Amino acid sequence: MRPLVATIDLSAITQNYAVAKRCAPGRQAFAVVKANAYGHGVREVVTALHDLADGFAVACLEEAAEVRALQGEARILLLEGCFDANEYQFAAQLGLDVVVHSEQQAQQLLAATLNRPLNVWLKLDSGMHRLGFNAAQLRDWYGCLSGAEQVAELNLISHFACADERGSEATEHQLEQFLDLLDLDFAQRSLANSAAILTIPAAHMDWLRPGIMLYGATPFADLTAKELGVRPAMSLTAQLIACRDVAVDEVVGYGGSWRAERPSRIGTVSCGYADGYPRHAPAGTPVIVGGHRVALVGRVSMDMLTVDLTDAPDAAIGDAVELWGAQLPVDEVALAAGTIGYELLSKVTARVSRRYCSH
Numbered sequence: 001m002r003p004l005v006a007t008i009d010l011s012a013i014t015q016n017y018a019v020a021k022r023c024a025p026g027r028q029a030f031a032v033v034k035a036n037a038y039g040h041g042v043r044e045v046v047t048a049l050h051d052l053a054d055g056f057a058v059a060c061l062e063e064a065a066e067v068r069a070l071q072g073e074a075r076i077l078l079l080e081g082c083f084d085a086n087e088y089q090f091a092a093q094l095g096l097d098v099v100v101h102s103e104q105q106a107q108q109l110l111a112a113t114l115n116r117p118l119n120v121w122l123k124l125d126s127g128m129h130r131l132g133f134n135a136a137q138l139r140d141w142y143g144c145l146s147g148a149e150q151v152a153e154l155n156l157i158s159h160f161a162c163a164d165e166r167g168s169e170a171t172e173h174q175l176e177q178f179l180d181l182l183d184l185d186f187a188q189r190s191l192a193n194s195a196a197i198l199t200i201p202a203a204h205m206d207w208l209r210p211g212i213m214l215y216g217a218t219p220f221a222d223l224t225a226k227e228l229g230v231r232p233a234m235s236l237t238a239q240l241i242a243c244r245d246v247a248v249d250e251v252v253g254y255g256g257s258w259r260a261e262r263p264s265r266i267g268t269v270s271c272g273y274a275d276g277y278p279r280h281a282p283a284g285t286p287v288i289v290g291g292h293r294v295a296l297v298g299r300v301s302m303d304m305l306t307v308d309l310t311d312a313p314d315a316a317i318g319d320a321v322e323l324w325g326a327q328l329p330v331d332e333v334a335l336a337a338g339t340i341g342y343e344l345l346s347k348v349t350a351r352v353s354r355r356y357c358s359h
């Protein structure tokens with residue numbers, strides 16, 4: 001069997017959920033489990049959070065149906081709402097909470113014949129300019145949807161663009177836009193993603209929406225997961241499958257892009273870009289081999305990557321390699337590769353077997 005596995009510590013996820021809840025006592029929290037629970041396996045994550053989570057948030061109806069099959073009662077929030085008119089009926093059958101972010105969605109909802117009314121979250125575009133109504137439109141639609149037969153609760157939601165930049169003026173402005181609408185009598189309000197849960201108490205409202213923090217990574221460039229008190233859930237581990245010595249001026253990997261400047265020992269690791277390791281990770285990106293931190297060298301291949309073992313002379317074929325996880329925060333790898341932990345975690349591909357544990 002190919003020695004590559006993503007080990008998911010489900011107790012880290014339940015503990016991280018508890019951290020989110022402790023940040024905002026008395027509030028409820030939708031665990032954001034879209035994109036296969038950020039790559040961690042939606043079924044296992046939802047099952048682990050079964051007795052704990054107040055609700056779950058997903059990106060589409062297909063994801064919602066998967067969660068509903070495991071969770072008969074929990075609230076499930078469809079973050080982008082329905083993509084066409086036919087989806088409302090199915091959403092009602094599944095008993096979902098739906099975002100309504102556009103006139104088209106609002107009109108389709110009002111035209112729908114539903115077997116039961118839906119909890120509706122009117123989305124305010126408070127400054128991100130991706131989805132949502134401006135304040136005036138939102139007030140109009142509040143009026144139109146209040147009391148409509150298709151609507152159970154009428155709620156308010158918005159999303160921050162820059163909550164990961166501490167002290168951001170844009171975030172202040174977004175918060176003000178949201179607060180300005182609170183003269184309307186919404187049943188529930190939701191604004192805070194992980195960054196806001198952790199650092200902006202004024203944004204906590206009624207329902208939190210923690211995503212990345214559940215998985216033990218940081219949304220911030222200047223605060224580590226450890227500093228935030230969350231524990232990494234996924235360790236991506238492989239093995240050293242080959243070792244060789246290369247002389248000065250020998251090159252390594254596709255394109256010969258890395259050249260040895262000293263006599264070097266090169267290790268080959270059973271993980272590549274078809275597993276979700278970023279192909280654009282540059283030489284120097286950290287990798288843990290047998291507990292030692294070494295550097296990636298040469299281009300990442302589809303199924304393998306190479307590391308410089310010159311300063312880890314005891315490393316040998318069969319040694320455990322951690323690409324990220326308990327010993328090496330995914331955020332460090334992401335920083336080296338010019339991306340974010342979110343992308344690395346959610347892009348671990350289906351061919352990587354997931355193993356689950358609880359410590």
Ligand SMILES: Cc1ncc(COP(=O)(O)O)c(C=O)c1O
Pocket residue numbers: 032079159192193194195209210211212213219
């Ligand atoms: C609308 C919405 N709310 C909450 C989240 C969770 O954000 P985070 O993973 O930064 O906590 C996301 C994630 O992208 C989102 O799109």
